[in-house]
Amino acid sequence: MSKFTITVNGQPREVEADDDKPLLWVLREDFGLTGTKFGCGASLCGACTVHLDGQAVRSCSVPVSALNGKPVVTIEGLAQDGQHPLQKAWAELSVPQCGYCQSGQIMSAAALLAKTPQPSDEQINQAMSGNICRCGSYPRIRAAIHKAAGSS
């Protein structure tokens, strides 16, 4: 067990945890930020995607000891009041079905738009291929990314 200070959504937070405890479980269990989801535990489904220093990472596979002071942003901190252009487009187009994967989908899409404000379909394919949606909301995810790109 070691003590870690992590900047999450702009706030420094302290946690005592095993070095190998994944960031996902620190966020969910120690900080109560349950918007980030557990789906596979092996970087295969993307449900746990957060931003680490602006990059989309799979928090289930990032040990808390490997953060090196880099800031973490979760779905709860993506925008004030959940009003990121992607979040608005997601709700307007009724993208979510069961909704479980959508935090991860939105975080992956947000990292894409931050670097590529007007992504092509091919760029969307590349950025989003790591996020599984079993409800098959993929056509709407693609449409919502394009919609948000148009409005941002």
Place this chain on the structure above:
Amino acid sequence: MLKFLPQTSRRDFLKVLGLGAAGLVVGCTGSPPASPGTPVSSATPSPAAQLEELNHFVKIGADDRVTVVVKHSEFGQGSSTGLTAIVAEELDADWSQMAWEFAPADNKKYANTLMGIQGTGGSSAIANSWQELRLSGAGARALLVAAAAAEWKVPVSEIEVSKGTISHKSGKSSGFGALAAAAARQKLPEKVLLKDPSKFTLIGQPLPRLDGAVKTNGQAQFAIDQSLPGMRIAVMLRPPKFGAKLKKLDDAAAKAVSGVFEIVTVARGVAVIAKDFWTAQKAKRLLQAEWDFTKAEKRGSAELFRDYKKQLKTPGPVARNDGKAEATLAGAAHPVELEYEFPYLAHAPMEPLGCLVDFKNGEVDLYYGAQLQTVDQASAAATLGISQEKVRINSVFGGGSFGRRATPDSDYVVEACSIAKAAKEKTPIKLIWDRTDDLHGGRYRPMSVHRVRGAVGADGKPTAFFHRMVVQSFLADSPFAMMIKDGVDATSVEGSANSDYQIPNFRVEVHMARVGIPTLWWRSVGHTYNAFVMETFVDALAHAARQDPVKFRLAMLPKRSRRRGVLELAVEKAGKPPQGGGRGVAVHESFGSFVAQVVDLEMKGGKPSLLKVVCAVDCGIVINPDQVKSQMESGINYALSAALGEAITLKDGEVEQSNFDAYKVLRLPAAPPIEVFIVESNAAPTGTGEPGVPPLAPALANALFAATGKRITRLPFTLG
């Protein structure tokens, strides 16, 4: 056909609401949801506004908020939004004042009228609630009107209600909230009028999902997110083969892990109870278990297919027998024969299953995405040794189900309860599965083999169809076993034995295979394989008869078949077939809805590639066209995922897929453009959660045949 009545009697209304002669149940509940679509269990409560319960389904707060009590699960189908719209329509509420919350487990008030128990399945949420919620909305409206008339001392007939405002020509007007308490004391009028469908303003509109916001900002609450003070986390170690028992356990190393509280042995395996998930998982890996495989299923997929094919050669129980199929085939000049193989499939909902159990003082609270509330209540009660009334189910969003959460033996709920019972310290315990638990957890879509023979006469019309299959029945040995009649489980043969194709000699046989692998309904159940068999075989017959596959189908369909309308619409909307590629069609009825799909393939670098899917659906009166489209898109992608990548395989009785690297599901780049068209209908509404699934795989296989001449009879398959 219009199934609902423009008006109904008070007696019918009361019957529907389950109130009997006792009159309205009036009462108050806790705080209303903070925002529309936020279930009470997951919301930050807004300042307390008293809710007047106007009937079991409608609550109105002093703040004008109308809360619809949703008796069904919400795991993606969007029915919570649709059910709310039905009430809002008859209530003449404004859409912005609507919210919903999950119903508690209470079979007397909230039974699925098509199932007789409280539960969600068979794409029945809208279908079974349609009349019930229209009456509830209209009844609540009548009470508000009566209250306004009494307060304003004017005749009821002079009161108008529109968009949440009750008004009278004298200039008096009120919102719902101010009259809710008085309304709850009113007597229901003799007749409750339902709206003429031509006056609908909300039903038929593409309203955005009410849970759209909470499912994009991280607030939506699932079982895995549930928390109570002092809560501990449990994970389970289960035997590597189905039916094995624990022989010996060395848990010393696991117990020594800091943060582990208890290790308990229960019927389904060994549970580690720890302070958090990561600790519990680490300890689980240190458990040293020896298993007794005496009664375990030890066959692998290869042996099972071998045994199934052996059984396929022998006659089986008869599910349908029109005319003389065998004799007709024996005399046919060019009979067509195909054999099919389908693998086990996992549902793999994105949320690994789990349940929070708070068991104390002989009572229990369960927090999870419940699907068969009444069954789970009974199972939990039996496991915990308490009465059913002492089991409270607090429903939350389900992170997908596709049938997985509706288990006749309540598998994961029983597992969680058995851990809570075995634990020495009575703290709240949350069971969390991981992806391997999910994929190794059984309850698969059953594997099956099929032999189909058919023939076309000299006039180009089919003369015989003989379909024999070998498949496990998941109803056998379950509380639903009484549904099996004369050795035939109707869910095994649905989509074949009840087809409306007019073939004079039509025979379907089914062998119920006995295998120790637990199976379950999987989104669209028997239709998943029977639609594939039927629609690819009909395609093969059309090819043998040198006929256009669409015309061939239309010639076989009765004049009144609603399959005709969707097939014609889908083909019309699909436009010209692709050049140099291939087009496939399939049309199927399931759960009372009718869906046709046209799949177009193009050739890219010499390989077939998916160009687009065009879908037409007839599900009667449409509550929300956008959600119908959404469910069709979902069904298409779910079916495409299974057709091209999914299979659970076994070796020596052990499942070979442990995560999404080996269990290959559809990802965004492979998802095709989809166009959905809806047939206008006045028929009573039917479901859309499942019916989008069955036609996709056969339409795709037929397109592949058109493009390459290769006939697909084994799933999953590849395009190139």
